[in-house]
Amino acid sequence: MNLSQVKLVVTDMDGTLLNSKGQVSEEFFTLFKMLQKHNVHFIAASGRQYHSIVSKLNTIKENITIIAENGGIAKRNNTHLHANYFPNSDVQKIIPFLRNINDAHIVLCGEKAAYIESKDEAFITMFKEYYTEYKVVENLTEVNNDNFLKIAVYSFGGAEENLYPHFKQFEDIIQVKISGNNWMDLSHIDTNKGYALQKIQHELDVLPSETIVFGDYNNDLEMLQLSEFSFAMQNAHPNVKQTAKYETKSNDDGGVEFILKKLIEDKESLISSDC
Numbered sequence: 001m002n003l004s005q006v007k008l009v010v011t012d013m014d015g016t017l018l019n020s021k022g023q024v025s026e027e028f029f030t031l032f033k034m035l036q037k038h039n040v041h042f043i044a045a046s047g048r049q050y051h052s053i054v055s056k057l058n059t060i061k062e063n064i065t066i067i068a069e070n071g072g073i074a075k076r077n078n079t080h081l082h083a084n085y086f087p088n089s090d091v092q093k094i095i096p097f098l099r100n101i102n103d104a105h106i107v108l109c110g111e112k113a114a115y116i117e118s119k120d121e122a123f124i125t126m127f128k129e130y131y132t133e134y135k136v137v138e139n140l141t142e143v144n145n146d147n148f149l150k151i152a153v154y155s156f157g158g159a160e161e162n163l164y165p166h167f168k169q170f171e172d173i174i175q176v177k178i179s180g181n182n183w184m185d186l187s188h189i190d191t192n193k194g195y196a197l198q199k200i201q202h203e204l205d206v207l208p209s210e211t212i213v214f215g216d217y218n219n220d221l222e223m224l225q226l227s228e229f230s231f232a233m234q235n236a237h238p239n240v241k242q243t244a245k246y247e248t249k250s251n252d253d254g255g256v257e258f259i260l261k262k263l264i265e266d267k268e269s270l271i272s273s274d275c
Contacts, residue, residue: 013046015216071196072149110146150187179219194222
């Protein structure tokens with residue numbers, strides 16, 4: 001596997017670039033500087049809120065592209081590249097339905113902030129890791145003056161077991177994504193990371209053969225299919241391992257960094273051979 005032709009690196013955050021403590025390694029930031037020297041652009045693509053991704057990558061935020069809310073929005077240096085809003089009519093129907101599901105903790109994800117009505121302290125403590133800009137409101141259906149990107153739902157008992165069975169029947173009209181062990185995301189039918197990534201590949205004139213993608217969960221499947229160098233983390237969901245062409249080490253063992261070092265080595269070897 002020779003990665004010397006790669007121009008674009010795309011990585012998920014939780015379970016991929018972030019370790020199990022929610023941290024980005026110092027090694028990644030060192031490697032990022034080397035990627036810049038080789039004119040390789042970096043995209044962080046996550047189910048997280050845009051503001052939360054920026055908080056994790058604050059020192060390099062002006063030099064990267066961010067795909068947030070599972071493809072609901074893409075920005076570079078605070079400039080909008082793409083947005084796919086969730087119709088308010090759908091939001092008004094789904095929230096009352098969710099309230100009747102046991103262990104379903106609802107997050108209404110807007111462009112300006114995330115909104116919750118839950119008073120569950122355990123949920124709120126966990127929620128703050130993923131959403132840095134948020135408001136606690138009395139009634140989610142009365143939130144206005146924002147554009148909605150998705151509804152995220154958290155289940156302590158597990159998203160696939162407790163949440164997905166209620167929404168499988170709606171997959172032909174809304175996007176239903178299990179984005180983590182405990183998270184399910186509901187959004188516009190065309191919203192996914194791959195849809196946003198394809199738009200950016202076209203904008204940057206980058207081919208799948210020039211793209212590396214890293215992922216670990218089902219919300220990464222579409223973007224993995226847009227790369228000839230697609231990597232599942234060792235800790236990835238079985239669906240991701242089946243879809244990706246390659247596998248790397250786990251997020252806690254620096255799986256992304258391991259491949260980025262290989263990429264940089266291949267770039268430098270190409271330069272040496274041309275001299």
